[in-house]
Structure formats: C-alpha cells, structure tokens
Amino acid sequence: MDITRRGLFQIGGKLLVLASVGATLEQIVGAEAPSDAYKLADHWWGMLIDIDKCIGCGNCVRGCSKENQVPSGYFRTWVERYQVEEGKQPVVESPDGAMNGFAPLTRDDVKAFFVPKLCNHCADSPCVQVCPVGATFVSPDGVVLVDKEYCLGCRYCVQACPYGCRYLHPETKTVDKCTLCYHRITQGLTTACCENCPTQARQLVDFKNPQDPVHEFLRKNKVEVLKPYMATQAKVYYKNLDGSVR
Amino acid sequence: MIRPALVLLAAVGVFLLVRAAVVPKDFGRYGHYRPAALNLVRQHPVSYAGQVTCAMCHDEQVNARKAGKHAHVACEACHGPQAAHANDPSIVPKLPDVADLCRRCHEKDAAKPGWFPQVVTAEHSGGAKCNDCHQPHNPHL
Secondary structure, eight states, X not given: OOOOHHHHHHHHXXXXXXXXXXXXXXXXXXXXXXXXXXXXXXXXXXXEEEGGGOOOOOHHHHHHHHHHTOOTTOOSEEEEEEEEOTTXXXXXXXXXXXXXXXXXXXXXXXXXXXXXXXXXXOTTOHHHHHOXXXXXXXXXXXXXXXOTTTOOOOOHHHHHOTTOOOEEOTTTOSEEOOOXXXXXXXXXXXXXXXXXXXTOOEEEEETTOTTSTHHHHHHHSOEEOSSGGGOOOOOEEEETOOTTOO | OHXXXXXXXXXXXXXXXXXXXXXXXXXXXXXXXXXXXXXXXXXXXXXXOOHHHHHHHXXXXXXXXXXXTTTTSOHHHXXXXXXHHHHOTTSOOOOOOHXXXXXHHHBOOTTSOTTSOOBOHHXXXXXXXXXXXXXXXXXXX
C-alpha cells in the first residue's frame, strides 16, 4: 500500500485526537478518592489567643521549632513584647523570636504585654492569590499550606503575606511556614504550640465543630484579628488585643 | 478550510496530550493545587506525643499535678518532646534543668499579666534550686 505524505499526517492527526480524548477522560474519571477516617469537609481550623494569659515564656516557639524542625534563625511562630507609652511609637522586641523568652522588663511606667504570632490561616489569603504555580493553597479544612514539591521558591508569597509569616527554607530553597501542625491536627492531636503553652493562652479551634468552646468564647469575649483592614479573613482571633499591635 | 482545521485539531490534541502527561491527575479537585500535597504535609513525623499518651502510663504524676496549680500544664511543656519515649519506653528521657525551666515562666517581668505568679529569682531563693522547696508537679509549699 502506498502511503502518501498527506495520508501519514492524516493518520497521525487521528491518533493524536484519540489519545488526547482518552487522556482527558482518564483525567476526569480516573482520580482516586482519599481513603482516610479524617474528613476534610468536617473541619475549619483556626486559633484563639488570649493576650491576658501569655507570659512570654517562649515555650510555643521552642515547641514549634522542635516539632517542625524549623531551621535556626527562622520562625513559624514567635512572641513579641510590646511597650506602649503615650505619644510615642511602641517598642516591640522579639529576641530570637522569644526562643529563650525575654530579659526581664523592670520598668512599670509603660503598658507592656506579649503578643504571640503565627500564620493567620486566612480564608482569603494574599499569599495564595499570588502563587503562580498553585504551590500554596487553603486546604478544604482551612489551613494555608505549601506544596514543597511544587514550590519554585520565587518568594512572591513571602512578600504578599501582610503578617510576615513566611520564609524561604535555607536548605530546600522552597517556601516554608506554619502548617498549623497539619500532621498533628489531622490525627486528633493539638498543635505543638498549643500543647506546650503552659497557660492555655493559645487554643486550637475547629469552627465547624458545634461542641468546640470557640463558639462560646467568641460570644462572650471581645476579639480582634490582626490587620482587619487587609480583609484577609484571618482565623487567628486575639482576645484583648491592643490597638498598637501591628 | 479543512486543512487548517485539521492542523488546529492536531495542535489542540498535542496540547491536551502534553497537559495530561504533566498535570497530576487530580489537580484542581479542591482548588488550584495538587491534593496529594495534603498527604505530603501530613507525613511529617510527630515529636510531641500529647497529654493523653503521657497519661496512659504516668497516672501517678498526672494525679499529683491535678491537685496543684500546674494542673493544666502539659507534661511535654516541661519535659520536652517525648514521642520517641512513648513509642519505645526503653528510651529514658533526661529530666529538665529546673534552674532554667522555672525561671522562664516565673521570672518577674512587667509585661506578664498580674495574675501570674512571678518572683525575682535572685532574691527569692537565695541561690537554692526551685525544687528544693517546690514539688514541680504540685508546686504549692
């Protein structure tokens, strides 16, 4: 049989179309369902922080660092100490992220308090919006995560986060951040920072759990999120947060 | 007309074929990301075993703590991450150094809330170790 040049292209074209239809169909129907007792749709995670309970011990920072092998000099959570004086800019310190706590503050003529900080796990997160490759995302249970196999290390998200919660991991050169201890909370444990907090200043909460104490807490207390004007729908709620906190 | 249409069709075919090869099967199921990333994050090992696990064996300490002001302080907040010990009790954890441990929380600091018990350690104990007088699991004298 004679095969003309044109005939060859025609056959090739038909085969291509067939293969691509097959591939597309497989993509639609071939995805496997996750086999796990943990139901993504049943949770919506967040955190409560009670400023009046934080003693600035740095236990959360050390706990997070050990649990998540956070590289030295980088922090997924840290504690700031504010000294607020009338008519002056507030003095904010966080020596080594409060890894070893703080040197005692002796002057009592200023308003002073501690503010623990971490990723706010925003529902409408700027870091997710800027990622060009879909490497960072809000999981169906409300946790902002990074796919380290997809991350290019372009650092757009580091710049986009209004709360300074992201860093480039010095070894992997991909972006790293608080995972809200996703590996723990999905198996019924609390986060390392909450586990280690001696005064329960931090509480992991699940907004979708009707039994969670968060509902009563939000009903009975005056709470605020950091930088509410950024409209990021942050899910870390602070009780008795001072207006000077940025 | 037919010829450019066929070329276009072939181009679309090539695009779809390449796309199917490089984009993970379930990309986009929950959003613009790879659902497999969720499991990737979950694979991280646990270092802090958690309160419930500690209480399975150490009920004596848990009961001692219940009666005192440290009732709500988790074991690993002072004793450090003990998942390795929980998995293999033959790994014996080191006791924390009280000098450093107690001071981190109880050293007087004007930024600490007033309700929290604080002391200037240099004046308070005259150099004695905290646990010479206070039992860490129930620190009341």
